[in-house]
Amino acid sequence: AIMDTRPFVLSPQGKNLSEIFAARAGTELERKRVQEDLQKSREQYRALYDQTPLIYFTVDPQGMIVSVNHYGARILGYDVQELMGQSVSSVIHPSDRSIFLSSIEKCLRESTKNIVPELRKIKKDGTTLWVRETIQAIGQPLGPKMVLLSCEDITEKKRTEEALVVSEQQLRHTQKMEAIGTLAGGIAHDFNNILGAILGYSELAMAQVAQDQRLRSYLQEVQAAGQRARDLVKQILAFSRRSEQEREAVNLQLVIRDVLRMIRASFPASIEILISMGPDPAVIYADASQMQQIVMNLCANAEYAMRDHGGVLEISLQHKEVPRDMGDRMVKLKAGPYVELTIRDTGKGMSPETVERIFEPFFTTKQAGEGTGLGLAVVHGIVHNHGGRITVSSMPEVGTTFTVLFPRLDVVVPLKPEEVMDWPTGSGKILFVDDEEMLTRWGTQLLSHLGYSVVSTVNPYEALEWFRETPRDFDVVVTDQTMPTMSGDTLARALLDIRQDIPILLCTGFSYTMSAEKAKALGIKAFLMKPVNGKSLAFALREILA
Structure with a gap:
């Protein structure tokens, strides 16, 4: 083998070539590093684009989807490829398409950013997604403008707002029902007393004109009208939840x-x-x-x-x-x-x-x-x-x-x-108490007609005094609940303190504090809702005295 041991000396031309090669190698290495950095940056951007909790669309001037992030496609129920090339209107609620398309046109025309505070998108399964949508034109060096859509999911916010609206409506309804209930309770007592007299006296009149069919037909119409009025009061009380079903x-x-x-x-x-x-x-x-x-x-x-x-x-x-x-x-x-x-x-x-x-x-x-x-x-x-x-x-x-x-x-x-004549008759002495004089007159006439002896008064204190003087003289006490000087349940307690076995029948049109269950717990034998008609009173007395 032959080896030249003399030092290698570059010629000026070779030296220039070496410098050029080194420069190109350095440039290529730098370009490769920049490309790697750019690719890494692209991957990071794509990962951010795909996974950020916003829905991103890129749309061409014709409204066709050219790009969508994975998060957006997944939230809408699609694969990315299913949306590519589709009209962006296909995922917009029909009622919102007009405002959406006009916002895109304005954005492209004026190169501005538009924000639609509330917009509905339609998911693949047909359900609705509420979004806050930002619409922005983005330029391209060698092509037409594109539109970038970024959408924030506000569905839960909308549900919360709607639930709040419903709660406010329910609160207003509750307050309205309380007002109606107060009004209903206020009128029920007086109105039922008036109806009680109308129904009661027409019943008495029908018993007196049994042979006169013409007069009976007139009185039956009065009865029917009174019954409808009674049912109307019941409906008002039922609507305000102050009466029980029957x-x-x-x-x-x-x-x-x-x-x-x-x-x-x-x-x-x-x-x-x-x-x-x-x-x-x-x-x-x-x-x-x-x-x-x-x-x-x-x-x-x-x-x-x-x-x-x-x-x-x-x-x-x-x-x-x-x-x-x-x-x-x-x-x-x-x-x-x-x-x-x-x-x-x-x-x-x-x-x-x-x-x-x-x-x-x-x-x-x-x-x-x-x-x-x-x-x-x-x-x-x-x-x-x-x-x-x-x-x-x-x-x-x-x-x-x-x-x-x-x-x-x-x-x-x-x-x-x-x-009327099918009602049961009876005997015995009845103490009849009601603050409406026309009802005490009606009760006296009706019960006397049915065979009872009746003592009546509009003053519960007077009734209590009579009873205290001769408690064994009375077989039954019939009393109203709502009276201005003494309530029926208070009178009943006082009567029962004097004589525990006295049968008491309590009548009421409306009371916050009294119900059939409470009356029974007090020892009251029977409970009737006003307006009380003759038939129900007659049968209630027969049951008490049986």
């Missing part, structure tokens, strides 16, 4: 007849009312006042729907059998015999979205001041509390049909009131 066998045919008699005059002439009830009684076990409330609410809604252009209101009753193979599939509805109430109108109808929410408390399509949004919610609650079911079908500009099913009773409810 369930009995109720013929819905009679309920419909009575409701129509009350509302027909308030309907415009442009609304025709058609009734189809069939020959068979439609008897259910229910609170009659609440059944009236159902029919009145549904008819009132029908009238509102047809108020502008008129139409037809159809009310029908029929028997319906729910077979066993259907009973299990129908919510809270057992197989068996039912009464089907159908109320149909040809009004403006409702959209499917409205139908879905129609029984929600506080939901209403009426203008402010025209409705509370509680009517149908109350109807829904009453129906289900009676073991029934209510459904609704509706089409815009066609009309609405409500169908209500109640378990049927196989009993007969008489269409006419029973004769």
Whole structure:
């Protein structure tokens, strides 16, 4: 092997080439380092873009999606590739598209940033996502402007705000109900006393004119009007939750007849009312006042729907059998015999979205001041509390049909009131106490007619003094609860302190402090709600003295 051991000396030309090579190598190394740093920066930016808790879209001037981050796609229920190339309007709620597109156009035209405080996006599963959307134009060196959309999810914030609104509405409703309850309680006593006299004296008159059918028919109309007024007071008290339900066998045919008699005059002439009830009684076990409330609410809604252009209101009753193979599939509805109430109108109808929410408390399509949004919610609650079911079908500009099913009773409810002369008679001495003189006169005449000896007074202190003097002279004490100088329960305690076995019958139209259970706990034998009619008083006395 031959090796040259002389020192290597670069020529000037070689030296220049070496310097050029070194410079290029350094430049290439620097370029590679910059590329690596840029790639690392891009990866970091992409990770930030994909994982930041904001929804990002990049949209071209035609509104097509050219980029979306992974977080945004995932929140909306999509894969990224499913959204690429799609119109951005496809994920915007139809009602919000107009304001969204106008904001994009303004952004591109003026190169400004726009903020839409509240916008609804539609997820892949059809549910709604509320967002706060920032819309900003971004320039490109060699292309048209793009639009960057950044969206903050404010769904929970909106739910909280809506819950707060509902709470405020419920608070206002509670305050309104308290005011109504106070008013109802205030008028119930006096109004029931007036009704008691009307009903009581008309009953006495009917007993005196048994042979005069013409006069009896007049008095029966007075009785019917008084009963409707009594039921109206019960409805007011029930609506304000100050009275208990009184369930009995109720013929819905009679309920419909009575409701129509009350509302027909308030309907415009442009609304025709058609009734189809069939020959068979439609008897259910229910609170009659609440059944009236159902029919009145549904008819009132029908009238509102047809108020502008008129139409037809159809009310029908029929028997319906729910077979066993259907009973299990129908919510809270057992197989068996039912009464089907159908109320149909040809009004403006409702959209499917409205139908879905129609029984929600506080939901209403009426203008402010025209409705509370509680009517149908109350109807829904009453129906289900009676073991029934209510459904609704509706089409815009066609009309609405409500169908209500109640378990049927196989009993007969008489269409006419029973004769006064069928009431039980009796004997014995009764102490009758009421602060209304017309009621003490009525009670004295009625009970005397039934065979009793009656001592009456409008002053509970006077009654107590009489009783203290001769406690064994009296067989029964009948007293009002709400009296200005002494309440009925206070009088009852004083009487029972004197004579523990004295039977007491307490009557009240309204009281915050007294109920049938409390009266029984005090030792009071019987409890009647005013206005008290002769029949209920006669039977209560017979039961006490039996």
